[in-house]
Amino acid sequence: MFRLLFWIAFIAAAVWLWRRFNRPRPAQSRQAARHDEPAPMVRCAQCGVHVPQDKALSHGQRWYCCQAHLQQDSSPGER
Numbered sequence: 805m806f807r808l809l810f811w812i813a814f815i816a817a818a819v820w821l822w823r824r825f826n827r828p829r830p831a832q833s834r835q836a837a838r839h840d841e842p843a844p845m846v847r848c849a850q851c852g853v854h855v856p857q858d859k860a861l862s863h864g865q866r867w868y869c870c871q872a873h874l875q876q877d878s879s880p881g882e883r
């Protein structure tokens with residue numbers, strides 16, 4: 805009797821895990837439905853202008869306002 809209960813619990817847990825890993829996460833990766841939270845501002849490492857993070861370009865831990873500044877600042881030969 806105890807073994808039967810154990811197997812039922814085991815199968816229920818397995819099904820729960822399977823469903824959890826198979827289901828795609830809704831609205832987790834996309835930032836479409838965010839109203840309360842404003843986009844965080846980041847500073848361009850080249851010219852110092854502040855741009856929203858979703859519009860900025862990242863290179864390592866640095867942020868840039870445009871592609872030209874990214875290439876200027878990360879050009880090889882510095883340091």
Ligand SMILES: [Zn+2]
Nearest residue numbers: 848851869873
């Ligand atoms: Zn810039």
